[in-house]
Amino acid sequence: MRDGRRRFVVRIARAAGVVPAVLSLIEGRGEALPRGQETDFAILDAALVIEHHAIAVYDTGLQRGLFPPGLRDRAVEFRGDHVGHRDTQIAISRERGGRPPEARAHYDLGPLEPGDGFVRQALQIEVAAQEANTALISHIDTRDYLLSAAFILVDEVRHMTVWRRVLGFRIY
Amino acid sequence: MPSALALASTGRRRFLRGAAAAPLVCLGRPAAVRATEYASASEVLDTIDRREVEVAGRLAAIARAIAGAQAFADSVASDQAGHRADREKLRHRLKLPTSSAPAPPPPDLSLAALREAQQELVHAHAEGLPALGDAGAVAVLARHLVDASRQLTVIDLWIEAEELRA
Numbered sequence: 469m470r471d472g473r474r475r476f477v478v479r480i481a482r483a484a485g486v487v488p489a490v491l492s493l494i495e496g497r498g499e500a501l502p503r504g505q506e507t508d509f510a511i512l513d514a515a516l517v518i519e520h521h522a523i524a525v526y527d528t529g530l531q532r533g534l535f536p537p538g539l540r541d542r543a544v545e546f547r548g549d550h551v552g553h554r555d556t557q558i559a560i561s562r563e564r565g566g567r568p569p570e571a572r573a574h575y576d577l578g579p580l581e582p583g584d585g586f587v588r589q590a591l592q593i594e595v596a597a598q599e600a601n602t603a604l605i606s607h608i609d610t611r612d613y614l615l616s617a618a619f620i621l622v623d624e625v626r627h628m629t630v631w632r633r634v635l636g637f638r639i640y
Numbered sequence: 641m642p643s644a645l646a647l648a649s650t651g652r653r654r655f656l657r658g659a660a661a662a663p664l665v666c667l668g669r670p671a672a673v674r675a676t677e678y679a680s681a682s683e684v685l686d687t688i689d690r691r692e693v694e695v696a697g698r699l700a701a702i703a704r705a706i707a708g709a710q711a712f713a714d715s716v717a718s719d720q721a722g723h724r725a726d727r728e729k730l731r732h733r734l735k736l737p738t739s740s741a742p743a744p745p746p747p748d749l750s751l752a753a754l755r756e757a758q759q760e761l762v763h764a765h766a767e768g769l770p771a772l773g774d775a776g777a778v779a780v781l782a783r784h785l786v787d788a789s790r791q792l793t794v795i796d797l798w799i800e801a802e803e804l805r806a
Contacts, residue, residue, distance in 0.1 A: 503775070602786060606779035611770035614778070615675060618766035618785060625789035626796075633797055640715040640794050 477603075480596035481514065483576075484521035485569070490514040494603045503609045505564065511604045512561045512613070513569050515620070518600055519554040520571040522593045523547060528577055534586035539634060543590070546627045553620045560613055584635060591631035598624040675767045681777060682736045684768030685727050688781075690742040691761035692720055697744040698754045705749050712798075716791055723784045730777050751799050758792045 478495055486494070490510050526547035529535045535543045561568040580586065601621045608614045633639050678684045696717060703713035731738060745757070765785040769778050 598786065602782055605769070605782045606775040608778075614770045615767065618769050618782070621782065621785060622762055622766060622789045622792075625786050626793045629790050629793035630797070639790065639797075640712050 474599075476592075477596045477599040480521075480592060481518060481600055484596075485517040485572070486514040486600070490604065493607060494600050496603065503607065505609065507607055508610050508613055509561065509564070509566045511608055511617075512557055512566065514600065514604065515597075515617070516554060516557050516561070516568050518593070518597050519550050519557065520569070521575060522550045522597060523554065524571065524575040525577060525590055525593050526550065528575075528580065529586050529590065532580065532582075534580060534582045535590075536583050536587065536634075539587065542630060546590070546594075546630075549623045549627070553623065556616055556620075560616060564610075587631055587634050591628065591635065594624055594628040594631060598628050676763070678768050678771035681730075681734055681768075681772045681774065684764065684771050684781075685731060685736065686739045687764045688727065688761065688768065688784075689724075689739045691757065691764050692723070693742040694745045694757045695754065695761055696720060698748055698750075698757055701747045702749050702751070702754060712794060719787045719791070723787070726780050726784065730780060734774060734777065751795065751802065755792070755795045755799060758788065758795055762788045762792050 474495060478491055481491055481494055487510065490513075493511075494514075526543055530540070530543055530547065558568045577589065581589075598621065601617060601624060605614065605617050605621065608617055629639050676687075678687070699709075699713045699716055703709040728738075730736075762785065765781055765788055769781060769785075772778050772781065
């Protein structure tokens with residue numbers, strides 16, 4: 469991950485509430501945590517706070533009509549995917565005796581611009597989710613969680629690619 | 641067999657829309673939606689090799705026939721060349737046998753068939769990660785998974801555009 473992008477991902481992850489130990493993994497600063505159940509819990513928690521943040525972005529955009537009208541269905545679909553990721557990861561955590569983090573009561577999403585400006589905001593959280601997942605996935609110890617994280621990554625890349633296409637960025 | 645949790649609400653979501661809402665109760669999902677459980681890293685890499693050749697063959701045939709598809713085909717070919725080189729390094733490091741060259745697919749200009757082949761390539765990466773047993777290999781194939789998923793989305797957008805045009 470290049471430095472500028474890494475700083476951006478870390479900023480989003482920190483804003484979402486990712487704990488410092490996992491932030492260091494996202495930053496690529498080596499094996500900060502030993503492999504095992506505790507690390508899996510830390511990664512699950514980090515993934516969950518980012519999912520909560522993503523859902524908050526989509527909820528805000530949908531409730532306030534900030535997505536361009538022709539893209540509302542996409543936003544609804546992507547929000548649904550994030551809700552599915554959240555529920556799956558909460559279930560994985562609870563199944564293993566974890567205490568998954570809940571969503572915050574309030575998210576400071578900064579200035580909210582309608583139209584392409586809000587698509588850019590949705591793209592940012594998707595990029596952060598994808599980059600964080602890509603950085604963390606090789607630290608996951610449990611096979612089931614690794615498989616789940618892989619398919620979540622597939623969804624995040626799809627969201628990111630669609631929003632990049634909408635904004636006129638290169639997608640291949 | 642992987643836990644039902646592992647597949648709920650993920651890339652298999654088109655088959656699992658109902659299950660996604662209740663990840664703990666989808667144990668009875670049909671066999672068709674079960675993930676492939678690979679036995680070894682070698683099997684994963686061999687499967688990816690085969691899937692990749694199929695995508696490359698189908699995309700090359702389409703690019704020869706459809707104006708405007710060549711740039712995407714070239715981009716995918718470039719990514720795949722890098723991925724193949726990475727997999728060879730992995731095979732060498734993990735002391736795995738080299739795979740035999742897979743046969744190319746029959747000529748077919750169907751975008752739907754291309755999409756299916758690309759989706760199988762994505763699934764081979766995703767479902768293969770747990771069988772690798774090596775964090776470095778997981779990191780490499782996860783990056784390849786990102787590229788393959790992006791290419792799958794480009795194909796999806798391409799198909800959508802064709803449908804709108806029709």
